[in-house]
Amino acid sequence: MYRLQLMNFLKVTRAEAGGYDPQTGIFGATIDEITTELRPAVETALSKHGIPASRILVNVGDNKLTTNDDIREFNRLDSNRLG
Numbered sequence: 001m002y003r004l005q006l007m008n009f010l011k012v013t014r015a016e017a018g019g020y021d022p023q024t025g026i027f028g029a030t031i032d033e034i035t036t037e038l039r040p041a042v043e044t045a046l047s048k049h050g051i052p053a054s055r056i057l058v059n060v061g062d063n064k065l066t067t068n069d070d071i072r073e074f075n076r077l078d079s080n081r082l083g
Contacts, residue, residue, distance in 0.1 A: 006024075006026075006041070006042055006045040006046070007045050007048065007049075009024060010045070010046075010049050010051075026038055026042065031060050031062065031065070034058060034060060035058070035065075039056065039058060042056060043056065055074075057070060057071065057074040059071065
């Protein structure tokens with residue numbers, strides 16, 4: 001289900017994003033759901049569109065899973081394309 005929704009989102013919005021990949025947030029009820037169900041489904045869907053898993057930021061407010069460096073690098077993804 002997650003994969004189908006994400007693939008539809010990419011199909012509709014990617015062409016309208018001015019050359020940038022669209023950004024979206026996906027929420028899970030638990031950290032376990034995010035790491036065992038959502039992230040793998042998102043990785044699969046993105047790979048079918050040539051988007052690497054490194055473009056995914058899992059931010060659950062737990063420094064063991066998401067560091068400040070992860071957030072900083074994620075925020076720089078599109079800014080690197082401008083310069």
